[in-house]
Amino acid sequence: MANPERLGDEGIWFRVEEASSASAVRRAAERLAAQIDLGAGPTAALAIAAAELTSNLVKHADEGVLLLRPVRADDIAGVEIIAVDSGPGMVDLAYSARDGHSTAGTLGIGLGSIARQASWSDAHSVPGRGTVLAVQVWPGPAPAPGWAGGVVRPLTGEMVSGDGFAVRVTQGRHQLLLCDGLGHGPLAAAATAAAVSAFHTAPAVPPAALVEHLHRALGHTRGAAVAVAELDAAAAVVRYAGLGNIAGVVIDGNTRRGMVSMPGIAGHQRRVVREYDYALPRTGVVIMHSDGVADRWRADDYPGLLTRAPQLIAATMLRDAGVRRDDACVLVARTPG
The missing domain is CATH 3.60.40.10 (PPM-type phosphatase domain)
Structure with a gap:
């Protein structure tokens, strides 16, 4: 694990196995946001996204891990979180992201909430293989996706x-x-x-x-x-x-x-x-x-x-x-x- 007190561009990986992981991920995200001067509003959105991503991994995932790192475009910096799991996966990601949809007996607002907090997001899921979800939070509008x-x-x-x-x-x-x-x-x-x-x-x-x-x-x-x-x-x-x-x-x-x-x-x-x-x-x-x-x-x-x-x-x-x-x-x- 990299030093979360001063996070380099390579980022830091978290193994997410229990609910207590959420506080560690959120604190690291807030420290990174402070390092790059993300701003108060985007930092709050980042904290919510980090908590929801961690919660989803705990509830739905097998062998869930999460990568937190800075991202840069020209002279602007943002924060990216990539959540990776080997869980059951989803047949229809768009449907699973609708508010109210749940696969664990809970109010299914997680994926929808994550998308709303993020400046940019993308995801892919295969039933039986798992899901990978990436989100970015920027101080303003998200730059064009990288090549x-x-x-x-x-x-x-x-x-x-x-x-x-x-x-x-x-x-x-x-x-x-x-x-x-x-x-x-x-x-x-x-x-x-x-x-x-x-x-x-x-x-x-x-x-x-x-x-x-x-x-x-x-x-x-x-x-x-x-x-x-x-x-x-x-x-x-x-x-x-x-x-x-x-x-x-x-x-x-x-x-x-x-x-x-x-x-x-x-x-x-x-x-x-x-x-x-x-x-x-x-x-x-x-x-x-x-x-x-x-x-x-x-x-x-x-x-x-x-x-x-x-x-x-x-x-x-x-x-x-x-x-x-x-x-x-x-x-x-x-x-x-």
Whole structure:
């Protein structure tokens, strides 16, 4: 668990098993709201949403967890909560969100109340698999939904994750980074932090050149597996380059194409860095993940999921394919524009 007194952008995970979890989640949400100067009204709305989400997990969920983190758009910051469960799921989310509907013998105002308090929300549910619900609270109107989003979870028992991701748009280039610091714990997290910093400050170059830049920047760290993808909507391609065990796929309907990373460790060992182009249909989705996520999931097991928000897709994958004995990270993007 991260330090809730000063919450970083990676966020903090809560395991929600009993009603007493609600107070801990609410306090952490209020502290985060104060850190980013969310404002009194939005902070009150956030507290209500946090309480309702926690209550829903306690009443309806199996293995419920909740991620609390800051979100940013340009110079504005908000708060995001992602609630994940492996409960019975819902056939019709819209119907279940109506006031008065209940599946636990209680007044079913939870989902409707959450949507009303949030600046933005999205959800996906599959009967027998569970539900993932994401809400954001902003100081004003919610920004336009992002073209990319991800989630990170540390190895069970660790305070920090050695996995991480970053997203940037520079000189028209829509680029993604996924990084897996070698090993676990603070030194792995330091390698990933160095990669993220170097990614954000790097010149606007193609993925292979960017991976070379990261390789040089990580020489003082224990090293990491890294991969960079660039989504080019005009050319209808995704350009991809990687070193080490990072998985990348392009999914469009029932078509799934794997993307190739070269062997090596950024910062220490590398062969020739190669960049590959893959077709990116307008409806295509790019998914990248560390080896803390097993490559055993199938998109057709989740009807409608690929149309939802990127972070919702990422959280669903992490729930069902994440490995508890390793740090885990999933990053999802769809064709920008």
